[in-house]
Amino acid sequence: MTTKTDKKPISANLAENEQFFKSHVGLNTSFDLGIRKLTITDYRVNLYYVNGLCDTAYITQLLRQLLMIKDDQVENLKFKELLENQLVNQSVEKIYSLDDVVDQVLSGLVVFLIEDTTYGLVVDVRSYPGRQPQEPDTEKIVRGARDGFVENIIVNTGLIRRRIRDERLRYEMMRIGERSKTDVCIAYVEDVVDPGLVKTIKKELETIKIDGITMGDKSVEEFLVRQGYNPYPLVRYTERPDVAANHLLEGHVIIIVDTSPSVIITPTTIFHHVQHAEEYRQAPAVGTFLRWVRFLGILASVFLLPIWFLYSIEPTLLPEKIDYIGPNEKKNIPIVVQIFLADFGLEFLRMAAIHTPTALSTAMGLIAAALIGEIAINVGLFVPEVILYVAIAGIGTFATPSYELSVANKMVRLVLLTAVALFHLEGLIIGCTVILIFLVSIKSLNTPYLWPFLPFNAKALWQIIVRTTVPGAKLRPSIVHPQNVKKQPD
Secondary structure (H helix, E strand, O other), X not given: OOOOOOOOEOOOXXXXXXXXXXXXXXXXXXXXXXXXXXXXXXXXXXXEXXXXXXXXHHHHHHHHHHHOOOHHHHHHOOXXXXXXXXXXXXXXXXXXXXXXXXXXXXXXXXXXXEOOOOOEEEEOOEOOOOOOOOOOOOOOOOOOOOOOOXXXXXXXXXXXXXXXXXXXXXXXXXXXXXXXXXXXXXXXXXXXXXXXXXXXXXXXXXXXXOOOOOOOHHHHHHHHHOOOOOOOXXXXXXXXXXXXXXXXXXXXXXXXXXXXXXXXXXXXXXXXXXXXXXXXXXXXXXXXXXXXXXXXXXXXXXXXXXXXHHHHHOHHHOOXXXXXXXXXXXXXXXXXXXXXXXXXXXXXXXXXXXXXXHHHHHHHHHHHHHHHHHHHHHOOOOOHHHHHHHHHHHHHHHHOXXXXXXXXXXXXXXXXXXXXXXXXXXXXXXXXXXXXXXXXXXXXXXXXXXXXXXXXXXXXXXXXXXXXXXXXXXXXXXXXXXXXXXXXXX
């Protein structure tokens, strides 16, 4: 098989080129790979294409233009130049190796090979199957844009370009995967982004050696940040073009992977995962209120159950005014086991809702809440307080904007529950300390995960606690080391 460093050149003999396609690509075996043989003014031309990835109307228009070429036109101009001029498309390029021809054809472009010519003409007539932009299910807002990314990389880059019409916005394309040859685009604003960051990301992506990244952006992320078994997300995903555009203007780098309806934002800290577009679609005071409520829900999802469990097994720690906290009755099943069962039950319901048709998911939720929960309490499997606090923690989990962060917080909650069950108060203190040290040690693309809390940056932390006004946010985040610090020109 021809290697990337030893590409087979296009032959001037069309039969040899056709034989290459038969032996290497499966021409006449794969039904979707096709060839159209034409004779134009005594010159033979072969057109290679893939059904399902091309727009038939465009190809028909191209062939109509070529068949209109007359003999007297060829006398005044070389046939190759005339053919290239007759291709009515904005994207026509020359190509010189059969390996590149194969890559382009399998990507949805069409290639014209001309008799007695050692190059081909590539025409972009791609029309990938897919859906139209619509509001993402995971990042819905009350007021604002309803378009979202789709599985088509060209559409996704267009959605961002529509919001940033700056000549310094750069889209660098590369292909990853020896077999999948997936298009991956690196997007950044040239005079804002840190050049070192772009260089690092490009270097990491170029070193990816794998058959294919059929899981899209998630596969790229695992190569990029080498997360291992760390549950905390080291990059942020978004399906909203306005969120991606905002991060580009702050100095972040966006990675867009074909076939993925979300994009990767780098670098990020834990505080990037707790912000939501809704906060910026409301007045600053309302946005701040929403942010605080969301923070409260996230804290409840992690610490509420371990603290309540600690008070239930150590009632002496409770002040007299709130000594009613804790289970009012005892069951045969230990409290910690009840909590784990209820927590895993909630996770079962979440998974079932994902795999249940929409028409049935609501009914399933009602059955689970009204019947299973009530019956479990009546038969003595759970005490009511366990259901209450597990439900509050679950709501806090769903209130977390980042799905990846919510799952990581759930795992941390279970670890803290185990520590409290084994060592009581000391277990909670030690567990929280270990988790804090772990978070401090995390770096995503050389970015401290807890910035601006650690290392401390008062101005940046204030912008996280309070949703500042747009005119008041004059500086870009220093964590991305932007070339141009000021958001608003003088």
